[in-house]
Amino acid sequence: MEFDGQFWKRRAEKYDSLEWVNRQGYTESFVRLGRFDKSHGVLDVGTGTGIIAYTIAPLVRHVTGIDRSDEMLAHAREKNTVKNITFETGDVRELKYADATFDRVTARMVYHHVLEGAEDGILECHRVLKPDGMFVLSEGVPPNADLRDWYSTMFAYKEERRTFLEADLVALARSASFREVRHDVYMSRRMSIKNWLNNGAVSEANKAIIVKMHRDLDAAGKRAYNMDITDDDIFIDMKFVIVSATK
Ligand SMILES: C[S@@+](CC[C@H](N)C(=O)[O-])C[C@H]1O[C@@H](n2cnc3c(N)ncnc32)[C@H](O)[C@@H]1O
Secondary structure, eight states: OOOOHHHHHHHHTTGGGOHHHHOHHHHHHHHHHHOOOTTOEEEEETOTTSHHHHHHGGGSSEEEEEESOHHHHHHHHHTOOOTTEEEEEOBTTBOOSOTTOEEEEEEESOGGGOOSOHHHHHHHHHHHEEEEEEEEEEEEEOSSGGGHHHHHHHHHTTOOOOOOOHHHHHHHHHHTTOEEEEEEEEEEEEEEHHHHHHTTTOOHHHHHHHHHHHHHSOHHHHHHHTOEEOSSOEEEEEEEEEEEEEO
């Protein structure tokens, strides 16, 4: 299925209440890899409610945040008291900017939603970067390759998306001729499944299935997630990969 605007319309309202979105350590790790500078012009693709754009803005000259969802952008715009951010509607697979426009391009948690043409979306980021410019990309991944199928099945009850492993993300960056492709892992410890499901536009029936899948996961899977099941919630360690690459 192509981009589901209705899905983002439902998600926009509660997006900023998601625990992972607000984990300072994750945002800080992402920003650290970008090595930002006051002279930099930055493009944040799939900016959503602007979390990364607002974090980067004080460190750089200007941030342009683009997103396909006008509902997500409306939430980004309503917080905008900062003069050096511009939000625009746009698709990462077809950027309207000239070649070599930006010093940095950032993309946090976007590409798993790009069901068709993710490779084109990476090529576009490469195209609009200046020579020696950096691309910073991050995605949530399963705790290990053994859990890939379980993870994909479980997520299918929440949203239509792609599952990446670390190696897939590195390969995606290399496929667009980026060099010096490096990656880091950020573990977000003890994340509440309840928070994640209640702020993610998931139907009650599917929430119940996802909770049951966690409860029924085998011992090795539970260990990999460092899972703690309490009376009214389940806590897991979420794994995020952050890739930096140079044009
Ligand atoms: C999980 S949110 C991430 C938002 C933000 N980057 C963050 O870290 O909080 C994913 C965002 O990607 C946007 N998106 C999905 N496909 C896109 C595309 N092809 N082009 C631009 N934005 C896209 C969605 O509308 C959504 O706002």
